[in-house]
Amino acid sequence: MQQNNESHKPHIVGYATYIFVWLSLLALTAVTVTVAGINFGGITLLIAIVIAIVKSSLVLNIFMHIKFDDVVFKVFVGIAVLTLTAVFVFTFFDYLSR
Amino acid sequence: MANHVIAENYVDFYKEKGKHTGLGAWLLTTDHKRIGIMYLVAIVTFFLVGATLGFLMRLEMLSRGRTIMDPQTYNSLFTLHGLIMIFLFIIPGIPGVFGNFFLPIMLGAKDVAFPRLNLLSWYLYISGGLFAVVSVFLKGGPIDTGWTFYVPYSIRTGTDVSWMILAAFILGLSSIITGLNFITTIHRLRAPGMGWFKMPLFAWALYATAWIQLIATPVVGITLALVAVERLIGIGLFDPSLGGDPILYQHLFWIYAHPAVYIMILPAMGVVSEIIPTFAHRTIFGYKAIAISSLAIAFVGYFVWGHHMFSSGMSDTARWIFSLTTFLVALPSGVKVFNWVATLYKGSIELGTPLLFCMAFIFLFSIGGLTGLVLGALATDIHLTDTYFVVAHFHFVVFGGGGFIFFGALHYWFPKMFGKTYNEKVSKAALGTMVIGFMLLYFTMFILGYEGMPRRYYDYLPQFATLHIVATVGSWILVGGILVMIGNLLVALKKGKKASMNPWGGRTLEWTVPSPPPVENFEEIPVITHGPYDYEYNINGDSDKMEENYH
Numbered sequence: 259m260q261q262n263n264e265s266h267k268p269h270i271v272g273y274a275t276y277i278f279v280w281l282s283l284l285a286l287t288a289v290t291v292t293v294a295g296i297n298f299g300g301i302t303l304l305i306a307i308v309i310a311i312v313k314s315s316l317v318l319n320i321f322m323h324i325k326f327d328d329v330v331f332k333v334f335v336g337i338a339v340l341t342l343t344a345v346f347v348f349t350f351f352d353y354l355s356r
Numbered sequence: 357m358a359n360h361v362i363a364e365n366y367v368d369f370y371k372e373k374g375k376h377t378g379l380g381a382w383l384l385t386t387d388h389k390r391i392g393i394m395y396l397v398a399i400v401t402f403f404l405v406g407a408t409l410g411f412l413m414r415l416e417m418l419s420r421g422r423t424i425m426d427p428q429t430y431n432s433l434f435t436l437h438g439l440i441m442i443f444l445f446i447i448p449g450i451p452g453v454f455g456n457f458f459l460p461i462m463l464g465a466k467d468v469a470f471p472r473l474n475l476l477s478w479y480l481y482i483s484g485g486l487f488a489v490v491s492v493f494l495k496g497g498p499i500d501t502g503w504t505f506y507v508p509y510s511i512r513t514g515t516d517v518s519w520m521i522l523a524a525f526i527l528g529l530s531s532i533i534t535g536l537n538f539i540t541t542i543h544r545l546r547a548p549g550m551g552w553f554k555m556p557l558f559a560w561a562l563y564a565t566a567w568i569q570l571i572a573t574p575v576v577g578i579t580l581a582l583v584a585v586e587r588l589i590g591i592g593l594f595d596p597s598l599g600g601d602p603i604l605y606q607h608l609f610w611i612y613a614h615p616a617v618y619i620m621i622l623p624a625m626g627v628v629s630e631i632i633p634t635f636a637h638r639t640i641f642g643y644k645a646i647a648i649s650s651l652a653i654a655f656v657g658y659f660v661w662g663h664h665m666f667s668s669g670m671s672d673t674a675r676w677i678f679s680l681t682t683f684l685v686a687l688p689s690g691v692k693v694f695n696w697v698a699t700l701y702k703g704s705i706e707l708g709t710p711l712l713f714c715m716a717f718i719f720l721f722s723i724g725g726l727t728g729l730v731l732g733a734l735a736t737d738i739h740l741t742d743t744y745f746v747v748a749h750f751h752f753v754v755f756g757g758g759g760f761i762f763f764g765a766l767h768y769w770f771p772k773m774f775g776k777t778y779n780e781k782v783s784k785a786a787l788g789t790m791v792i793g794f795m796l797l798y799f800t801m802f803i804l805g806y807e808g809m810p811r812r813y814y815d816y817l818p819q820f821a822t823l824h825i826v827a828t829v830g831s832w833i834l835v836g837g838i839l840v841m842i843g844n845l846l847v848a849l850k851k852g853k854k855a856s857m858n859p860w861g862g863r864t865l866e867w868t869v870p871s872p873p874p875v876e877n878f879e880e881i882p883v884i885t886h887g888p889y890d891y892e893y894n895i896n897g898d899s900d901k902m903e904e905n906y907h
């Protein structure tokens with residue numbers, strides 16, 4: 259698609275970056291598993307969610323190239339993330355008030 | 357608008373000689389119109405299967421005790437009926453058939469953005485359907501959990517839940533891909549000059565729907581996969597005996613399944629917004645309000661799922677919050693209904709079959725929507741939840757709304773899709789019969805539910821007998837009407853007179869191409885200079901009806 263090429267900045271991500279990101283993902287998974295085994299009480303869930311957010315933003319930005327893409331794609335991802343967040347908030351209206 | 361009328365001796369897409377011939381010309385096609393027709397055949401077939409199951413259930417309820425089946429069969433029948441109607445008929449229905457066939461034409465494009473992906477999504481749909489059919493014949497017997505797969509029962513039942521879950525998973529994938537395709541098509545392939553607010557309202561509705569398909573469907577895929585994992589290795593996520601939380605399952609299921617209700621209804625609302633201006637010969641009232649209310653419904657629709665769980669142990673705070681959002685989502689739907697009625701006001705109305713379908717829709721959908729508010733109010737819901745009131749409510753919404761408009765759309769676009777006209781007298785009589793049967797069948801269920809008849813029961817107390825008999829007779833009339841309607845269209849396919857390019861005097865782009873359309877729709881991509889329902893503007897003077905009405 260021509261239009262796409264015009265608005266698309268060329269970008270190259272080196273293998274080193276990919277490998278680094280992959281190793282970080284593995285490391286973060288290990289942290290999640292370890293943390294799940296320790297009793298942090300109420301904040302266990304919070305820690306898990308924060309790690310998950312870091313991991314998914316790595317995947318989105320680097321592997322899925324969102325960082326290098328047009329604004330419209332960032333808006334799309336933004337809408338999806340906002341919806342997801344709102345869904346979490348609504349679910350917690352139940353869990354936090356039981 | 358540029359002159360893009362194609363010469364008389366064009367080759368329509370049925371006759372085009374492509375790379376493949378015979379069945380291959382269909383099964384290997386990437387033409388959005390052929391794919392649309394393949395969806396039509398598959399979806400109508402599944403609808404007839406689903407309707408047969410519904411018919412048999414009603415036959416069982418004709419008298420007390422065992423009539424034609426045992427209780428376990430009844431459990432399987434309502435489950436299969438629900439699954440088929442939801443996942444194989446109403447969710448893919450309008451987008452799969454009419455979205456595929458007409459979205460590109462209405463936007464002035466030659467095809468969807470990803471034609472091959474489009475074919476893949478049809479194959480996924482068919483595979484999902486086949487998995488569902490196969491699961492019925494497996495060792496465990498047909499699944500009996502209800503279409504909602506509620507845990508903990510779905511973890512414990514001996515029937516083959518995992519296969520059916522796999523089927524639903526594949527169908528979800530198909531739905532996601534279609535949504536993705538439509539979003540890209542709408543962003544990328546609009547004809548020159550077609551700004552967002554010059555797009556037909558059907559395209560707006562498909563756009564809003566596609567976003568729901570894209571964002572909500574993965575949730576149900578993963579949730580159902582978790583149920584399968586729970587069955588296989590017992591991880592204890594939902595199973596209370598392993599420390600799991602069954603209410604979490606209900607949250608996850610309805611986080612998808614409620615927005616899915618809008619996947620069912622939004623495209624139907626889009627179709628109504630096309631039919632009404634055509635038959636009132638008048639610009640739609642409040643174009644922007646309708647377009648934006650589609651998005652508003654899609655958005656607010658995400659935050660009402662808890663109303664399916666008022667009586668299942670959710671906290672009080674969550675209950676009133678979800679009750680409030682439920683009342684809010686009624687507003688944009690109300691906006692649409694008022695706009696449609698206002699479009700008819702002072703229009704020169706022609707009572708064609710498609711318009712009558714819309715009238716039936718507005719009537720039935722409004723009853724469905726308003727009784728939804730009865731269920732959305734906490735106090736009344738406690739009394740009515742899990743009774744026939746709920747069964748009546750959702751049939752009014754999804755069947756009276758989405759289902760009727762699926763067939764309304766078929767009657768509206770039939771001449772364009774097949775180049776044939778049908779007998780309007782018969783179609784109107786069939787519709788009338790369907791509405792009468794529908795009311796006898798489902799309105800009775802409101803009363804039954806109010807009086808305490810629980811849903812998903814194979815038997816009933818003596819005081820419910822009369823109303824159950826009325827409902828069963830209603831189902832006969834309804835099914836009779838459906839058969840006449842379909843028979844009429846089949847006869848038209850064989851013997852119908854040739855349809856003209858624009859039999860109803862419509863103003864959107866599909867009426868500017870021949871019936872049936874040529875392979876790539878337009879010889880020359882049109883340039884859009886006016887709104888989609890501009891009745892002051894004469895498109896190109898080639899339509900017979902328009903000539904009669906306006907000159």
Ligand code: HEM
Pocket residue numbers: 406407408410411413414434435437438439441442445446501502503504747751754755759810811812813831834835
């Ligand atoms: C010929 C038309 C139809 C008939 C006779 C019919 C009849 C029925 C009956 C008797 C039940 C079971 C009530 C109970 O015992 O709880 C039922 C349930 C249901 N129907 Fe229909 N129906 C028809 C069309 C449809 C359509 C078009 C849809 C959706 C688009 C639909 C969706 C459902 C769903 C989701 C359930 C609930 C299943 C469950 O409880 O798990 N039906 N229907």
